[in-house]
Amino acid sequence: MPFYINTEHLRNEIEYPRRYQSQNLVKSSVIVFLVILLFLLAFKPFGVYDPELRMHYFFICFLHALAPALVLFIYFRTLNYFRLLKNKTEWTLLKEYVCIAVLFVFIGITSFLMRDLLYTNSNNWSWNYLFEEIRNCIVAGIFFYLFLRLSSFYFESKKGSTFIVQFAPLQTEPEKTVIPALFINTQVKQDDFSLDIDQLLFVKADGNYIELTKSNGDQIITEVKRISLTQFENQITDYPHFFRCHRTYLVNMFKVEKVSGNSQGYLLSFNETNVKIPVSRKQVDSFNNYYQELRSKCIP
Template identity: 25%
Template sequence: MLKEYLNQPYPRVHKSWKYAIPLSIFIALFMIVFQPFGFSDYKGSKIIIGSGYGLVTLVTLIFDTIVSRIFFKDWFEKKEWTVLKQIIWQVCVLFTIGLGNSLYASWINGSWGFNMFLAFQCYTVAIGITPIVLITVIQQNRLLTENLKSAQDFNTQLHPKDEIAGNEIVSLLSDNEKDRLDIELSQLLYIESSGNYIEIFYTKDKAPKSMLLRSTLKRTESQLEPHPSVVKCHRAFLINVDKIIHVKGNSQGLRLVLKHTDTEIPVSRNFSKSLKDKLNSLT
């Protein structure tokens, strides 16, 4: 049971600085007001020294964010992020904050030792581990509940169409306008952005196919304006809404299940409302 819960999806926070600033302020105020772990014995202004701990926390969090994006990019892939990874990452953050605080304290005291390092690790974990676990669990449950309800709302609007041959032709051109794909709209499943290319997923004789074209998703979207059933649901995806058969929800967001493919297409929060409006207009 616990293993299953820890392996549940969890949303990655990309704008970490929004959380770094309030957390740093909290640490500074906590040190100033409660003066724990011998802080009351420090000489000098408690406000200035306590604010220093908040500043160290801010700098450490920014450093952690930069390092994680550069050196651990694959590990931080959003689609693979889980509750367990979130807790492990937050504990790693606590470790670096404890290290930063121990170095700051040694600078104030004029000395540093391994015992001080261990002491600050214990202090940081003691203060931070409980709120980290609670916030992670509460956030995961809240988002899961919201997205399951949203998925249910989407599913009530779905009216999958029968597979019929259509004469409406979709023409997709590459940047150099030499390579192209012409297919019937009823064959198109979805289009995914992949660097400087787009990958078009479609069916031919009811078998899934794909093709790469050198083009941007924005350019492709403009080519598909005459076809209102093709809409953007994510910064990297265009989908044919006629192919949606089910909408799933988890704590990371909504995912679309389409005909003829096992790939589940993510729906960004920014595009959720426009996708719902599009489904309404086509029913």
């Protein structure tokens, strides 16, 4: 049986994980510190030659747990700074795995640089120990990362909404009070445009521009217009089935075919395209309520 990796799944845009967001980094770092410290004290996973220790084993474990926590905090704090500086909102599983791999290497190098502080060994600065520290960090880090991800999934699932299981596409649109063809005013008059609102799947913000994704039969059409998402949203208030599901996305609720995720965020799928649109964690409850409201209007 050939080995297969779903690269599309790795490259699909997802919500930036809360555990890496600046406001949660201290909490994430403390959890990493405590789990590693308890693990080192309980299992003593790597061979330790007591005469080489410069201090009590507890303090060595303390420093070995503190270093990854500090590296994690500094690494993602720096990453968040540059993401904010470049106004980047996209995130994928592939980017996360690459970041975690780089993080493991940094932690391994940090552990190597601490050796002279912890051990009386003449070979502390050898290439062999550098390789060993990085290797040990990658091996232990992979299992540690999987453990944290499974733990996170368990607790999020316990808090998660059962709404996902109950979701059904909205098949019948309520009676419209305005004609489908809509004229949109932009900041520059010559950029004004007409829009067939029934063809619109979703809208993505890109600074002072928006990217319209429309479906015309079997054809997907993408257009860029010079208008902000908020300005565009204010001009389609007569069409209540458009919902601001994310800071950068506006979605046509009648085009959504599938919802996946949990209380930490949803991903919306469409029949016409493989692109998935995120619903931010803050908008999950609003999305649920809005869906139920639209559904009640559609059911005779």
